[in-house]
Amino acid sequence: MGEKKGIAQIVRDLELEEDTGLRESDYEVKSPRDTTYNCIAFAVGDLTQFWDDLDSPAGMRVKGYYWPPGVPGTKTLAGWIKVFELHGYTETDDSSLDPEYEKIAIYVGSEGPEHVARQKASGAWVSKMGKGVDIEHFSLECLEGDFYGKVVKIMRRKCQGGRVLE
Amino acid sequence: MQTHTTTPVKFNESCLSQTLQPVYDFSQTTASVPHDILKIVLVPIEPATDLLDKTYERSIEVEQMFHNYVEIWRRQTRHLSSVAKMVSHPAYQAIVEMGEPVLPLLFEELRERPDHWLVALHRITKEDPAKRNSNFNDAVNAWLEWGRKRGLLK
Secondary structure (H helix, E strand, O other): OOOOOOHHHHOOOHHHHHHHOOOHHHEEEOOOOOOOOOHHHHHOOOOOOOEOOOOOOOOOOOOOOEOOOOOOOOOOHHHHHHHHHHOOOEEEOOOOOOOOEEEEEEEEEOOEEEEEEEEOOOOOEEEEOOOOOEEEEOOOHHHOEOOOEEEEEEEEEEOOOOOOOO | OOOOOOOOEEOOOOOOOOOEEEOOOHHHOOOOOOHHHOOOOEEEOOHHHHOOOOEEOOOHHHHHHHHHHHHHHHHHHOOOOOHHHHHOOHHHHHHHHHOHHHHHHHHHHHHHOOOOOHHHHHHHHOOOOOOOOOOHHHHHHHHHHHHHHOOOOO
């Protein structure tokens, strides 16, 4: 029997496949399920907070959630873009791998932004799936569909002496 | 109809502060509003004060209904990233509408499988015991402590 490889290499997430239409070959699970952070938190490298404004103005929110002050709401694409601008990203049309840039891709459905994925140095993408697992996926298209909508915005930031997130 | 009584839960705090709010919304005031309506009348907001000295009997029916709603909600929101969407789900709304009697079950659920119940707890109790700038885990712990102090969680 070989070395224990951990959850990432031995687990499929059937619930995830059921909800999103992912196939086994599209992804690898990289973490246990976790309700404490979401995709946007994961994309900016924060695994300690759930980033959401609860569709309420600051000061009126139930505590336990984080949304940057002065940024438009989570229901708006403008809000998501602003979050990444605050982290040094600018808009681009190119989702291909460029060793000099870190990239993120925002998925938008009929009711607004639904998901964001982040590109690794290998060219693969990583995503936190709602309240579920983190995955590595091998295309952006494999997450497109009824559940998360389509990729409508790519953003990038220059790597400064190596990637900030990996 | 079956009525099964299991663990009675009793609040053990003697009082909570009473909040007052104006009956009339002055933001809607216009020149045509009759003069005699322009006086402030204060009445108590019900929820937090009403939590005192109540004993909730946990019937099988309430527990079954609660757990059914929980499972539906968990299954249908497990891959959403938006809390606003999660809490607008009909099963979540139904749990909120079950009101105070569901609090002991809600606290147990929060302790056993932490999930986004903070909004439901706030809507039912009108309280928010978490500190400013709490992250999700901190807020869950603050709520569990709040529930324990009131005898809602063993």
